Amino acid sequence: MNKVVKDAHEACKDIQDGMTIMLGGFGLCGIPENSIAELVEKEVTGLTCISNNAGVDDFGLGLLLKKHQIKKMVSSYVGENDEFERQMLSGELEVDLIPQGSLAERCRAGGAGIPAFFTPAGYGTEVAEGKEVREFNGKPHILETALTADFAIVKAWKGDTEGNLIYKATARNFNPLMAMAGKITIAEVEELVPAGELDPNEIHTPGIFVQRIFQGKDYEKRIEKKTIRKD
Amino acid sequence: MNKVVKDAHEACKDIQDGMTIMLGGFGLCGIPENSIAELVEKEVTGLTCISNNAGVDDFGLGLLLKKHQIKKMVSSYVGENDEFERQMLSGELEVDLIPQGSLAERCRAGGAGIPAFFTPAGYGTEVAEGKEVREFNGKPHILETALTADFAIVKAWKGDTEGNLIYKATARNFNPLMAMAGKITIAEVEELVPAGELDPNEIHTPGIFVQRIFQGKDYEKRIEKKTIRKD
Amino acid sequence: MLTKEQIAQRIAQELQDGWYVNLGIGIPTLVANYIPEGIEVEFQSENGILGMGPFPTEDEVDADLINAGKQTITALPGASFFDSATSFAMIRGQHVQLTVLGAMEVAENGDIANWKIPGKMVKGMGGAMDLVASADNIIVAMMHTNKRGESKLLKKCTLPLTGVNCVKKIVTNLAVLEVLPEGGFKLIERAPGVSVEEIQKATEGKLIIEGEIPEMKF
């Protein structure tokens, strides 16, 4: 079951204007760099992007924002991006802010066929507006619904030809959850190996969730806040 | 954060009559053999056991059934056990049958602070009786609630002193989910190693979910249906 | 009339390249023996494996590697292991393209009963309720009639249900039938040597016959 495509260009060939796309990553850690560059190149517009963050001005989703390709962002935290701020305040960009845990769980639910679930997060805040409230164990919870996307684009460390993925360290973050929730899921990997080379016990995303996989290139892996100790 | 206890006896010391206990495993695969033997030895009774299956007549939970230690079983499939059948038909044993996927998800939900979720499984069947029905995307779903337990007892392949666990092959099954859902979670492992020896990228159950861990012994790992090919 | 092996063989013709497939116990398990040439499919077992291989040789037997029927199995290159919640996420989330399972009764509206007989020992539904409620594409593999010669394709199920409005296709020892969205069993193919009349006689539910009904080809 070979799911390998040549590159980001082939993987993204049928992503169209107005689609909803999930993109893995936390800050700039574990983002699908090759695919984002391809979306910029492709000049696809009117996108709804579901991603925990919105990149920085000149990297990550910031590149798509700069070219006005994003109509709406669905995120938990978007604070490192001046262009984002400008577009949001001017009303050019719609923004839907979601508590981080609810965002993660809603993506998982979308992939897992769970249409809705109750969570305590956001009760009593503006996040709860218009949502059903119900008490469980004496504590109020709100009903949150599943998220899915036309495409989910994730970045992994290693992958095999059947789409099995292994992430590295905290670059895992939202990637496995979004991989579950895409109608079509694209995975770009630092190292693509033949099926059978990854230990089936160590796989984070089973290949069933991945439709296309390619060997990425030229990863910059930019660090947002390099913080070091001296000793 | 050393969580190591000496053996099953020490790990199970405060399990009391009438408690609710989750036990990992699918059939006889990945069951906590040492702890089950200890519960038999301990003669604790009136237990509610949440376990996908109920063992066979002379192994697994069958050992507890034989000594009438179980008041109620919460399972998805219980069909390999004559004593079970006898106790159920005579009314000595309460049985709550739950679809396997709902059982797994309800344990995960219990561990994840999700008090309830909607699933299509069981709609229109006796499983749905008394449960709220709601349509999502044109399809009816039922509301299922989280499961938790006084103790969860799981079996892993490797574990470290901080409670991090790695399971082997399909012996993983319900173990990681139940590990999340126990007020106290006990893990017995085939190989206990010092913290730092397991690759943090390969851990299936992070130690935060495990309160006690011990090196198990004399694993029988009985096979229910040995099926071989000849070539 | 088809043997159990032939029912499995006929169902295998439905497989499409690239599909993930969940096979129930009994006749469905046999489907794995008849994968058509040039088609690649991958088998999921709901206890936690994708890429299930054949039974092991004596030397390969591993107590930690079994299928949902509790049989020892092997894992093919490219396989993966996962927990039961992830396994049913695949099923509920419709990532598995085909589910094949047995049944005691199927109704003309797609209802299925296959887990419980009142008065008999109830073993439990296992993963069957999740599978039938979730799968987009369910094929039932079964004998057309029960041991007493009574039809298993009914107007309405008499046994406790496993799921409602879910069965899309049925392959029996007599015929291939589709369950129509508006209700009714539409006859698609006859087993070699079996007449439309014989199928009609063995079918209690509404049987829809349009034009010539071809014989199955193997």
Add this chain to the structure above:
Amino acid sequence: MLTKEQIAQRIAQELQDGWYVNLGIGIPTLVANYIPEGIEVEFQSENGILGMGPFPTEDEVDADLINAGKQTITALPGASFFDSATSFAMIRGQHVQLTVLGAMEVAENGDIANWKIPGKMVKGMGGAMDLVASADNIIVAMMHTNKRGESKLLKKCTLPLTGVNCVKKIVTNLAVLEVLPEGGFKLIERAPGVSVEEIQKATEGKLIIEGEIPEMKF
């Protein structure tokens, strides 16, 4: 009056052996520098690590290993990595024993506001709403008053809320206070050299003073 470092140091006295702890950005991060002797705690960062270690040396820097503040970090022996859903399962499921975070306002009923100022750029709540709604044990670390000298311990929050009835304890530059279940800030300790009157003056919400209020000890 305490420095930010001293606030962190005082909070560190609350740590108990064996606890898993989530530290927010700002003052809370500093708590990790003052873990009492003989106490072992493990730090969780909600982007997906347990067992977070100190910042890396230049040679150890790894772009794939950061904390929720997006700073480069290291992993201690016994660490584990996991996805964001599992991370918030730990938080929502109350497996994390203590959450320390900053706030713009806290109300006498335990409400907290720390994510949004109307009219200013909204950066988002990140994981704060999940943390405050879930944690059994939340300590707020903040200055007692804002830059304009106004109290941050209020009768009622004026900013959009992050969570309701959730804060249990507050450590400021002036005092340690408990939020009582029936409402009100109960004064527990004074910062060295700070009088009860000064604390009263800086507290808009109901301040409850019972008996002698001791000075903090370091």
